[in-house]
Amino acid sequence: MSDPMEQFKVIFFEECSDLLISLEEGLMQLQAGDSDEEVVHSVFRAVHSIKGGAGAFGFDRLVSFAHIQETLLDDIRSGALEMEPAYIAVLLQAFDILSELVGAAQRGEEVADDLGSDVAKAMKAILDQTGVPMAQKDEPAPASEPEVDTDIAEKNMRLFRISFKPYEELFQRANEPILLIRELGTLGDLTVTLDVSDVPDIEEMEAEHAYFSWDFSLITEYDEAAIREVFEFVEDDCDLQITDHGVYLSPEAFVEDAQAGLFEDIEDEPDVSKTQKAVKAAKPGETVVSQSIRVELDKVDTLVNMVGELVITQAMLREQGGELLVEQYPNLVQGIEDLSRHIRDLQDCVMAIRAQPVKSVFSRMPRLIRELTATLGKKACLVMSGEETEVDKTVTERIGDPLMHMIRNSVDHGLEMPDVRAKAGKNEEGIINLSAFHRGGRIFIEIEDDGAGINKKVVLEKAIANGLVSPDANLSDEEINNLIFMPGFSTAESVTNVSGRGVGMDVVRKNIQSLGGRISIRSVEGKGSKFTMSLPLTLAVMDGMVVDIGPEKYVLPLANIIQTLRPGKEDVNSLPDGRNVMMFRGEYILLVPLYDLYHIENAIENPCEGLVVVVEGDGGVLMGFIVDDLVNQQQVVIKSLESNYALVEGVSGATILGNGRVSLIVDISTIQDMSANQSREFQSALPETNKISPQAQISSEIH
C-alpha cells in the first residue's frame, strides 16, 4: 500500500463493480420495456463514471470503449435517438465487453485487440444514423426547445422565466456561466436565449468586460428557492430576476385538464403545491449524505468470529449457571438469562451486517443466459424475482457455481430449440424463472423453465444402461426425476460446449448438500421443470439439538427435526431384511442407527430404550435417528473440520460446546446416503443389526 495510486485503484474497481451492477440492472429494466427517463440517466451515469475513473488511471482501452457507449447513451438520453429494442441488445453486448475490460484492467491483463470491436462498430453504426458526427457530441448547451409531453404536466410543473446578467466581478471571481446553466438544466427543461445586444464592435471590446446576458425559461418541478440556490454564489455579482409563471401545462394537457376542471383546482391552491415542493426542493443543491459505509470484509468477519466465541462462552455460563439455585442467586440467574438474550440479539445484528441480497449472485445470470442462447441458438429470457432476499455472505459466496450450473442445464437441456417450441405451440422464446424467498428460517431458490421437462423414458433407459437401476425396477415419476442427481448421469445426447463436461447434477447436489442445503425437482413432460433448493441463511451459526450417543455428544440441525419420541415395543417393526421401521404419522419410516454409522460403542441400540429423533432428509424423506438422550437445544457456531483436517463422512462440521469440548454436527443428507450404502452391503453380507435403506435411494435390492 505504499503507492497511493494503488489504493485509489482499489476504490475505483470497487465502485466499478457497483456501477456495473446498476448499469446492468438499468439495461434489464429498459429491456423489460420500462423506459423511464431516470433509468436512462442512471445507465448513462454509470458508464460515464466508469469512463471518468478509467481515464484517471490511464486504462485507454476501457476509456475509448466506454466513450462510444456513453455517446450512444447520451443521444438516447437527450432524445436525439429513439430507443429501440435492437439498441438495447447492442447495449447489453457492450455491457458484457465493458465488464470484461474492467475485469482485465483489474487483473492487469492485456485484452485481445479485437475484443468488442464488432460491438463498438454496431454502436457507431447506430450513432451514424443520427447524422451527428461524434466529435460534436461534446457540445454542452442543451439549447433545444423543451420537449413538451404530458409527463411534465402530470408532475405539477411550474414555468419560471429567469434573466441573468453577470457583472465583470463574476468572471473575476472565477465563476463560469456555463456551469450555472448546466446546473440549471438539471432542474428541468431549460430554454436558453443568449442576449448579445450589448456586445460592442470588436475595436471597442475589452477582454475583461462582461457583455453577455441570458434569458432562460425553465419548466421544473422545483420551486424558486431551488433556482436561487443555483445562483447562490454569484447573486451579488449579477442581475438576477426570477419570475414565477405558475403551473405549466402542456397544450394537450391544458385542454384535457381544463375540461376536467382540474386547472382551476390547481390555480386555487398554489400554496399547497408550493409547500409540498419545498420539501423536495432541498434535493438539488445538497450533497446527499450517504446512508451506508464501506467496511472491509475482514473486519466484519472478525466481528462475526468474536461473537461466535461469545456465544460459546455464554453457552458455558448457562451450563454452569443451570446448577445455581434461583433462590440463592436470583440476580445472577436473571443476569445469565439476560446475557443469553442480548447475545442472541447481538448475533442477529452482526449476521445482518454480513447479509447480502442474493442479487449479487443473480446479477451474473442474465449475462450467462445471453451467452448461452447465443452459443446454443436458443431463445430465452430470464425473469428474476426476490433478488433483494438477504442471506449471509458465506452462502452467497458458494451458491454461485451451483446456480450457474443449473441455469446452464435449464437452457441446454430444458429449453427446446425455437422451431421445436413453435411446433409445440409455445412461444419461441423460452422463459426461465429465477426466484428467491425466505421460508421457515431458510432461503429457497427456484429455477423454473418452460421447456421440454424431463423425458422419463430417456432418463430411465439411460439409468438402466449405466447400471444405476435394474431393468425390472418399478420407479415412480418422482424417483425417475431424481435419477438425474445420481453420479455419472448425463442425458445430453451430444456433449455440447455448454454442459456435458463431466460435471453433472450430482455435483450440484453435493455442493448444495455441503452447504446444508437440499435440492428437489418437479418436472412435467412437455411443460417444463422446476428445481427448488433450500439453503440455510448462514453457514456460521445454526440452531442445534445436542444429543447423546454413547459417550459422545452430537449436534442435530434443529431445522430438520420434526419430532422426538420414544416408541413402544409394538411401534417398531422389522422388515424381512432386518431393517427396522417405525409407524409415524400414518407412515412407516426407517430407523437409522447412528451409533452404527459412527461406530460408537456403549450406545443404546434399542430405540425403545433410547429416543428416536424424527428428521426430514433430502426430498422430504422422514427418518428416525436412534439416540441415547437429548441434552439441550442451543445455538451452535459452526466450525470447519476441513481447515485443519479433512471432510469426515456423515459430519458437516464441528462446534464447541459450553464445556469447551468439541462436538460434531450430524450431516443428515450424507447419513441418508451412508445408511443406503450400508443397506447395499447388507445384500452381500449377513445382517448384523438394523440395516436400512431410505426410500429415496433408487436401487434394485428391494426385491
Place this chain on the structure above:
Amino acid sequence: MTNQETNDQITAEMVNDMSGQKGDIKQYISFNVGKELYAVEITTVREIKGWIPTTSLPNSPDYMRGVINMRGVIVPVFDLRTRFSRGHTQPGKSHVVIIVKLGERTIGILVDAVSDILTIPQEDILSVPDKDANPEYAFMEGLVSVEDKMVAIIKPRMLFDMNLIPDLDSAAA
C-alpha cells in the same frame, strides 16, 4: 498443572535460543515415543499442550485420535505411535500433544513426552540408509546422534498431510 508450567518454560527457552540461530544451524524439539527419540524442527512448533481428551471422529484412520478445541480452533490430534504401527497410545497426564503448523493447517501430534531442545549443525545430520529405495521413509529427514543416542528428524507434513496420507496408506497396503 506442573505440566503446563514446564511447557511455558520450554516456550521461553525456545525464544531465547532462537535469537542465537545461525545460517546452517537449526533447532529441533526432540520427544519420546516409547524408547525412540524423534525430533521436529522448532520453527514449525506452535505450542506444547498436556493431553486433554479428544472428540473422536467417526470413520477415520486409527492414528487419528480425534479433535480438540484450541482457543476456538478445531485441531486434529494424531497418535505418532499408531502412525508408526506400534499400537495405540494410552494417554495419561504425562502425555503431551505437540501442536505444529503444516502450511495452512494446524495439527497436534500425540507423543509420550518432550525431551529436549537440540541445536544441530546441518552437516551433522546423517542420511537414512536405504531411504531412496523406500518411499515410505519420505517423512524421515535424517538421523543425528545426540549424546550417543540416535534421534530421527521427521517431517510431520509427510506423515499427516491429508493430501499425502491416502498415497502412503495405499503404498503401505
